[in-house]
Amino acid sequence: KLSDAAVSQxxxxxxxxxxxxxxxxxxxxxxxxxxxxxxxxxxxxxDGSMQEEIYVSYNEANxxxxxxxxxxxxxxxxxxxxxxxxxxxxxxxxxxxxxxxRAEERLFENSDALSFKFVPSKQALQDAKxxxxxxxxxxxxxxxxxxxxxxxxxxxxxxxxxxQKDAVTSYNRLRKVNKDLPEQPVIRSLTLLDExxxxxxxxxxxxxxxxxxxxxxxxQAVKIxxxxxxxxxxxxxxx
Numbered sequence: 001k002l003s004d005a006a007v008s009q010x011x012x013x014x015x016x017x018x019x020x021x022x023x024x025x026x027x028x029x030x031x032x033x034x035x036x037x038x039x040x041x042x043x044x045x046x047d048g049s050m051q052e053e054i055y056v057s058y059n060e061a062n063x064x065x066x067x068x069x070x071x072x073x074x075x076x077x078x079x080x081x082x083x084x085x086x087x088x089x090x091x092x093x094x095x096x097x098x099x100x101x102r103a104e105e106r107l108f109e110n111s112d113a114l115s116f117k118f119v120p121s122k123q124a125l126q127d128a129k130x131x132x133x134x135x136x137x138x139x140x141x142x143x144x145x146x147x148x149x150x151x152x153x154x155x156x157x158x159x160x161x162x163x164q165k166d167a168v169t170s171y172n173r174l175r176k177v178n179k180d181l182p183e184q185p186v187i188r189s190l191t192l193l194d195e196x197x198x199x200x201x202x203x204x205x206x207x208x209x210x211x212x213x214x215x216x217x218x219x220q221a222v223k224i225x226x227x228x229x230x231x232x233x234x235x236x237x238x239x
Contacts, residue, residue, distance in 0.1 A: 021202045021204065022202050023202070024202040024203060024204045024205075024206070024207070025199075025200060025201065025202040026199040026200065026206060026207060028082070028091055029091065030199075030207070031196060031199050031200070032078045032082070032091060032093065033078075034199075034209060034210065034211060035076070035077035035078035035081055035211070036076055036077070036078040036093075037076070037211075037213075038056075038076060038077035038078075038162075038211055038213050039074050039075075039076060039077075039213055039217055039218060039220075039221030040054050040055065040056055040074070040075060040076065040077050040080060040118075041054070041055040041056075041057070041058050041060075041061035041062075041072050041073065041074050041217075041220075041221075041224075042054050042055065042061070042072075042073055042074075042075065042080075042099065042100075043061060043064060043065045043068065043070040043071065043072060043073075044070055044071045044072075044073045044099045045069075045070050046070070048098065048099060048102060049099060049102060049103070050073075050099035050100065050102075050103055051064075051068070051070065052114055052115055052116045052117065053116075053117060053118075053119045054080050054084070054085070054116060054117070054118050054119065055118075055119045056118060056119070056120055056121065056124075056140055056162055056213070056217070057119075057120070057121035057124075057162075057214075057217060058072070058216070058217050058220040058221070059121070060119055060120075060121055060122070061119075064119075072224065073097060073099065073224060073228055074220075074221045074224040074225060074228065075096060075097050075100055077211075078093060079093070079094075079096045079097075079100055080096075080100060080116070081196070083096075083100070083104050083107070084100065084103055084104065084107070084114075084116040085116050085117065085118065085138075085193075087107055087111050090104060097228070098229075103116070117137065117138030118138055118139060118140045118192070118193075120135070120139075120140045120141055120162075121162075121163075123163075123164075124140070124141045124143075124162065124163065124164065125141060127141065127143070127164040127189070128141035128143075128189045128191075131187065131188065131189045132189075133189040133190065133191065135191055136191070136193075138193075139191040139192060139193045139194070140162070140191060140192040140193075141162075141189055141190075141191060141192075142160040142161065142162065142189065142190050142191065142192055142195060142211065143160065143161045143162075143163070143164040143166075143167040143187055143188070143189050144158065144159065144160050144161070144167060144187070144188050144189075144190075145167045145168065145170065145171040145185040145186065145187055145188075146185065146186040146187075146188065147171075147174075147181055147182075147185075147186075148167070148170055148171050148174055148185070149208075150210070155208075156208060157208050157209070157210045158205070158208045158209050158210065159210055159211075159212055160190075160195070160209055160210070160211050160212065161211075161212050162211070162212065162213055162214060162217075163214045164187060164189075166212060166214060167185070167187055168185055168187065171185035172185070192211075195209070
């Protein structure tokens with residue numbers, strides 16, 4: 001089933017061994033499109049550089065900035081995943097914020113100069129651990145609800161959420177119109193970088209995946225974008 005396609009990191013009793021096929025491999029451009037709508041936050045230093053932690057939660061970034069100094073800025077997941085986290089260079093896309101551009105330039109000169117990593121929310125880590133998912137340092141938990149799919153113009157999509165509560169809320173909304181669904185959702189978890197490997201590796205069904213940030217983080221991203229310097233300005237519906 002569709003939800004099985006997304007999950008690979010579970011407890012040994014739950015782990016799924018996916019069958020892969022080259023014809024189902026997603027291109028880099030297809031993966032980038034899935035990452036493009038997700039805001040991420042980083043801390044800019046006064047010298048124009050950026051700290052090496054990239055936060056998926058504004059609250060976590062703001063707390064870190066309060067402790068270490070610096071300014072919380074925002075970009076999108078596609079701007080940092082391959083260029084900074086995976087160090088695999090930049091595809092043709094919109095120009096990044098100045099701090100991200102400078103970081104890429106340093107990595108181009110010396111790939112060992114910087115070591116960027118994702119920082120998930122503490123709550124997401126706790127929720128993933130409770131579900132038996134191993135989240136390596138620098139990776140991000142994602143959550144899905146079994147039997148939950150969204151209908152789009154392109155057909156059914158598989159939603160993956162950065163916040164477990166959003167998976168539960170979406171399932172409960174669906175159950176209001178489909179009483180045949182079990183009363184309690186079955187929530188499963190996985191990790192972002194593992195999911196990217198499966199997309200690149202040809203696991204069937206992952207072309208249907210859509211990743212959702214939280215409403216609070218989307219709202220914060222829009223507010224920061226409106227004031228942020230050194231970045232192209234986008235319409236609100238592009239972030």
